[in-house]
Amino acid sequence: MANGLYLYCLAEGNEKINFGNMGVDENKVYTIAYQDLCAIVHDSPITFYKSENDKIVTKWIIAHQKTIDAAWQRFGTILPLGFSTIIKGEEGIEAKENLKRWIHDDYENLKQKLTKVKGKAEYGIQIFWFPKLVGERLIENDSEINKLNEEIKSKSRGLAYMYKQKLEKLLRKKIEEKATSCFKDFYDRIKKCVDEIKVERTKKPVVDKQMLLNFSCLLPKENIKILSRELIKIDHLEEFSVRFTGPWAPYSFV
């Protein structure tokens, strides 16, 4: 029984729009207006969308995203919700009434958030580096490491082993220091180009490269060139590689 509403996003505007069967599980997506705002929904049973089948889950999540993007394009300013957010009805109260009551109760807060993200989009920035290359450059250029490296050459085998351990320890420390200083440097440089920045968890390293930082950024769409210029500069540094995704609806800033 469909006595719930699957909520995709909240939008600025109150036009009645039928988005067709583009929703999760091919449900019909439409708008429910309250004053100058509207919710983009489909009629849903009151239950989580879950499946053991990854293919199905993937299809659902992509449908969720596509619907949000369609609404974003149509309305311009939206607050996206996470996958499978369902508004429930209660005895004698339809889900639709609960939805409107929520918008009514939370109206000021929602308006504020919409104002904050108006004309802006979210972008993902991930900067990777190549630890092997970073290490090699340090060995070439760091005076402290160089000195120790030279000393090893004049040592006996036993001592050289100890020195080698010392060298590895020093190298690790230098790499960590470099990671910290690069992180701060890139953070500052990117911060200057965007309105808001959110530091996300980094992902596990893959083969030869490691994720140094993972940011979500909110910025006016027209500022993308300024940000691009900075990212190109970073990407041109030998040891670094930049990955840039977006525009996303402002998932991280609502």
Added chain:
Amino acid sequence: MKSVVTEPLDGEFERTTQATLVDLLDRALDKGLVINADIIISVAGVPLIGINLRAALAGMETMLKYGVMQAWDEETRAWETEHRKKKISPELV
């Protein structure tokens, strides 16, 4: 050893316009507007969904097996290969 400049400095940084499933999961499962009301049921904080999916996606190799993102996949791999070539100086290869 400096890499070849592929993007003009006044242009836009090459964007992965069709993002990966990992990027999407990070957002659609963990983020978005939070509603603090008892009229809501949501999977936020409830590890019901996407767990297997995420495990499967942990490595970048398995990033995209799904039809919808096929075009992106090929494009990105090509870009990635090109990019890596550009980054590694010949003496290291």
